[in-house]
Amino acid sequence: MAQHxxxxxxxxxxxxxxxxxxxxxxxxxxxxxxRTITAHCPACHGIGTAPARRDREGARA
Incomplete structure (x- = not known):
């Protein structure tokens, strides 16, 4: 049986x-x-994850 x-x-x-x-x-x-300050990543705004990548429509691998 295949594992997910x-x-x-x-x-x-x-x-x-x-x-x-x-x-x-x-x-x-x-x-x-x-005394400390908090600095957040400018790319992800402090979340730590990148946005989901969307594949181009019509493109095939």
Missing amino acids: TSPAPRICPACDGFASVAVTLGGRDARGHL
Whole structure:
């Protein structure tokens, strides 16, 4: 009996799936917490996946 295979994940090629990162700004605030900002991938907008690829109509492989 044939096994069903799931489609390959659509990982963003720009960030390889690591869509959001925390970047330290250096130093700590008055309470001792490390100051960070969050940066998102500009290609996938922080999602980590690429949009589904649409095949051209009429094209054959």
